[in-house]
Amino acid sequence: MSQQPAQQQTPPGSTGQMNPKPDHGEESYRGSGRLPDKATVITGADSGIGRAVAIAFAREGADVVIAYLDEHDDAKETARWVEQAGRRAVLVPGDLADPAHCRDVIARAVEEFGRVDVLVNNAAFQMNHETLEEISDEEWDRTLAINLSAFFHLTKAALPHMGPGSSIIGSSSVNSDNPTPTLLPYDVTKAGVANMTAALAQLLGSRGIRANSVAPGPIWTPLIPSTMPAEKVESFGADVPLGRPGQPAELAPVYVLLASDDGSYISGARVAVTGGKPIL
Incomplete structure (x- = not known):
């Protein structure tokens, strides 16, 4: 069953061109003070899951560094929602494939907030290829750099500022x-993120720092129409038990739980938000 019209964009994609528009919780998310004055960094926060998490974090009382590539209009829209919640939004554009930029993101957070309480490694890149031969060396290296190596560099830079x-x-x-x-x-890379997070939970437990991951299923974000063929976009999400793609807003409460003191004994976990499709 078709969930959305066939459509395609140029990477990294734009929220404004999507049909239908994703739901980031703009009208539905209600905060309850679960992240009071937390200093948070969210990568890929211009759109999709990152925007939904930024909105939720702000409504729970957090200030947010919005790290993104170059989708300035989308990032400004995320910042508008954060500021509408009465919290600070700091825009940091740039390429997370560059380790130096990862360090700059954290340095900016520390400059603005004095510390890092929550780090959300969310930015990701993907492309669809029918054969292995289509994948260039450059694309392989860039995908690993953005999705996995950036997580390492961001975490390493943030740790001295996390308590x-x-x-x-x-x-x-x-x-x-x-x-x-x-x-x-x-x-x-996504297997690597799960593995790295599980290792970090064990490495950092003695410091009182928790590490967890979220495993989304098919979620309706700009990544989909900008990296998949139009015919796959049309059927995207139809093969999970709930029969539809998830909305970014449906991920945000899980990130809030893992960021908040409500999750104080949750570490080393991977939370599936997959519309019923099991993870092993």
């Missing part, structure tokens, strides 16, 4: 256990 009770959250994917063959580099 007991801080939280690290990685965006993994159902693809980490159920790889889609046409998204091979992406699959590999």
